[in-house]
Amino acid sequence: MSNLVTNESVSNQSLVIPWRDVSVCMDWLSQTYQTQFQIWDWDDQWSLLTPCEPHPNPEATRIAQEIISELPENTTYRIQPVSPDESLIIIPMEALTHRKRIATGLVSRQVGQGFHRVIQLFLDNLNQSRINAEQTRQLQIYSSQTSIDFEELTWFRTLVDNLAFEETGNSLTSSARQALTSLKDLIHAESLIVVLKNREGSRSLSAYDGIYTLGARQVDEEVVSDLLKMAGPNLCCQSFINNHVSQDDCKFSKEISSVVVIPAICRNYCFGWLIAVNRQSLPGNNGYAGEFAVRECAQFNTKAALLMESAASVLATQAHNVQLFREQQEILVGTVRTLVNAIDTKDQYTCGHSDRVAQIAKAIAIQYGLPEEDCQRIYLAGLLHDIGKIGVRDEVLTKPGKLTKQEFDEIKLHPVLGYEILKHLNQLQHVLPGVLFHHESWDGTGYPHQLDKEDIPLAARILAVADAYDAMTSDRSYRKGLPLEKAEQILRDGRARQWDPSIVDTFFKIIDKVHKIVSGKQSSFNMPTLHSEYVFEDDFDGEDSIHSAVYTTTSLSGVQLK
Ligand SMILES: [Fe+2]
Numbered sequence: 001m002s003n004l005v006t007n008e009s010v011s012n013q014s015l016v017i018p019w020r021d022v023s024v025c026m027d028w029l030s031q032t033y034q035t036q037f038q039i040w041d042w043d044d045q046w047s048l049l050t051p052c053e054p055h056p057n058p059e060a061t062r063i064a065q066e067i068i069s070e071l072p073e074n075t076t077y078r079i080q081p082v083s084p085d086e087s088l089i090i091i092p093m094e095a096l097t098h099r100k101r102i103a104t105g106l107v108s109r110q111v112g113q114g115f116h117r118v119i120q121l122f123l124d125n126l127n128q129s130r131i132n133a134e135q136t137r138q139l140q141i142y143s144s145q146t147s148i149d150f151e152e153l154t155w156f157r158t159l160v161d162n163l164a165f166e167e168t169g170n171s172l173t174s175s176a177r178q179a180l181t182s183l184k185d186l187i188h189a190e191s192l193i194v195v196l197k198n199r200e201g202s203r204s205l206s207a208y209d210g211i212y213t214l215g216a217r218q219v220d221e222e223v224v225s226d227l228l229k230m231a232g233p234n235l236c237c238q239s240f241i242n243n244h245v246s247q248d249d250c251k252f253s254k255e256i257s258s259v260v261v262i263p264a265i266c267r268n269y270c271f272g273w274l275i276a277v278n279r280q281s282l283p284g285n286n287g288y289a290g291e292f293a294v295r296e297c298a299q300f301n302t303k304a305a306l307l308m309e310s311a312a313s314v315l316a317t318q319a320h321n322v323q324l325f326r327e328q329q330e331i332l333v334g335t336v337r338t339l340v341n342a343i344d345t346k347d348q349y350t351c352g353h354s355d356r357v358a359q360i361a362k363a364i365a366i367q368y369g370l371p372e373e374d375c376q377r378i379y380l381a382g383l384l385h386d387i388g389k390i391g392v393r394d395e396v397l398t399k400p401g402k403l404t405k406q407e408f409d410e411i412k413l414h415p416v417l418g419y420e421i422l423k424h425l426n427q428l429q430h431v432l433p434g435v436l437f438h439h440e441s442w443d444g445t446g447y448p449h450q451l452d453k454e455d456i457p458l459a460a461r462i463l464a465v466a467d468a469y470d471a472m473t474s475d476r477s478y479r480k481g482l483p484l485e486k487a488e489q490i491l492r493d494g495r496a497r498q499w500d501p502s503i504v505d506t507f508f509k510i511i512d513k514v515h516k517i518v519s520g521k522q523s524s525f526n527m528p529t530l531h532s533e534y535v536f537e538d539d540f541d542g543e544d545s546i547h548s549a550v551y552t553t554t555s556l557s558g559v560q561l562k
Pocket of ligand 1: 386438467
C-alpha cells in the first residue's frame with residue numbers, strides 16, 4: 001500500500017508495581033521492625049503517598065523530607081539517626097518501579113546484624129512483584145491479541161463463505177451485510193460503505209451502480225463522490241487513509257473526520273470501493289486490559305486497511321464471478337432463441353407452435369402447483385421439445401399429403417434427435433426429460449421408449465397435453481386445424497388412456513387462459529409488444545419470457561465463493 005497516512009499511536013504506559021504488592025512488602029517491613037513505614041512519591045516535589053500516615057514524630061517526617069530531597073543517585077539505602085533512640089531508614093525504590101519512590105521508617109537505633117539481610121529481602125520481594133506484574137501484563141497482551149486474532153479469523157471465514165451478491169441483482173445478501181457489519185465493528189468504524197462503479201453498458205442513471213451503507217452514518221452519492229475525489233487519481237489501484245480530514249480535503253469534514261478508501265480489484269479491474277468513515281474511539285481497546293488499558297486514538301491504522309483489503313478482494317472476486325455468470329446466462333438466452341427460431345424456420349406451418357406449447361405447459365404447471373423454477377423449466381422444455389425436427393428431412397416434415405410408414409418412422413425419431421442435440425448443453429440438462437418423452441402415452445403405447453403412467457416424467461406428461469392441443473388446433477401442411485371444441489373432446493376421450501388424467505383435468509381448469517394463448521397464434525419472444533394481446537395478464541411481467549426463464553432456472557449458487 002502507498003499513499004497511506006498512518007498514525008498508530010498507542011501509548012506506552014510505564015510499568016509500576018501494583019500497589020497491593022508494595023503494600024504487602026511495606027506491611028512485612030513494618031511488622032519486622034514494629035514501626036509504620038511511609039512511602040514518598042515524586043511529582044514535581046516529594047510528598048507522602050496516600051494512604052500513608054505521617055510518622056508519629058513530626059520531626060522525623062521533616063528530616064525524612066530533607067534527606068530524600070538531597071539523596072544522591074544510586075543510593076541503596078541510608079540509616080540516619082534522628083534521636084538518641086531512633087534512626088530513620090531511607091530505601092529508594094525508583095530502580096524497581098521506574099518511578100521516583102522512597103520508603104522511610106523510624107526504627108530503634110539497635111537494628112541488629114540482620115538488618116542488611118532484611119532490606120535485601122524487602123527489595124527482592126519488590127523486584128519479584130515487578131517481574132510478576134510484567135508477566136501478567138504480557139499474558140494479558142497475548143490473551144487479548146489471541147482473542148482479537150480469533151475474532152478476525154472467524155470474521156474472515158464468514159466473509160469468504162457468505163460474501164456474495166444477490167442473484168437477482170447487485171444488492172448485498174443478508175449474509176454479506178452481516179460479514180461487513182462485523183468488519184465495521186472490528187475496525188471500529190462508524191459506517192462502512194460498499195460502492196459499485198458503473199460498468200460498461202450500465203443502465204444506471206447514477207454515477208454508481210450501487211451504494212450500500214452499513215452503520216449509523218448514512219451517506220449519499222454526493223458524499224461518496226467527495227470521498228473518492230479525496231482519494232486522488234490512483235483511487236482505482238491504491239488504498240488510501242486520511243485520519244485528519246479537513247475542509248480542504250472534503251466539504252463534509254464536519255461530519256467525517258477520518259476515512260479509508262479501498263479499491264475492490266479483480267483481474268486488474270476495479271469493480272468499486274469499500275469505504276470506512278469515522279474511527280470510533282473506545283476506552284481500553286488497545287489490547288491491554290485492567291490497569292494497563294489506555295485510551296486509543298481515534299485513527300484508522302494499517303491493520304484496519306488490511307482487513308478492508310481482504311473484504312474488498314472477496315467482493316471484487318465475487319463481482320467478477322457474477323459478471324461471468326451473467327454473460328453465460330446471456331449466451332444461453334441467445335442459444336435458446338436461436339434454436340427456437342431454427343425450428344420455426346424449418347417448418348413455417350408450425351411457426352409459433354413451440355412458443356404456444358411452452359406457454360400452455362407453463363400455465364398447466366402453475367395450476368398444478370409446481371414451484372416457480374420447475375414451471376420455468378417446463379416452459380424452456382416446451383420451447384425446445386421439437387428441436388429434433390431440425391434433423392428430419394424437409395420433404396417429410398412439410399409433406400402436404402399423408403405420410404408413409406417409413407416417413408412417419410422418420411418423424412418419430414425427433415424426440416431422440418432433440419435429446420442428442422441438447423444433451424451436451426450443461427445448463428439445459430433439465431429440459432431433456434421433456435424433450436425425450438413428450439410423445440410417450442399414459443397407456444404405454446407412445447414413443448420412443450413406451451413408458452407408461454408415472455414412469456413418464458411429469459414435465460413430459462404436461463408437455464404431451466399442451467403439444468397435442470396446440471397441434472390439433474393449428475393448421476398443418478396436410479390439414480386445417482380442428483375447432484377448439486373438437487380438440488377438447490379428443491383430450492377428454494384420451495384422458496387416462498393417452499394422457500395423464502390429472503394433467504388433463506388441470507388443463508381444463510385453465511381452459512380460458514389456453515384459449516387466449518392459442519387465439520393469438522403469435523410468438524411471445526419474437527414480438528414482445530404483442531404480449532398483452534394474448535398472454536394472460538397475471539403471467540406477464542413485461543420481461544422477455546426466455547430471458548426470465550433462463551435467469552430463473554440457472555442458479556448463482558455455483559459461483560458463490562466457498
Ligand atoms: Fe414433438
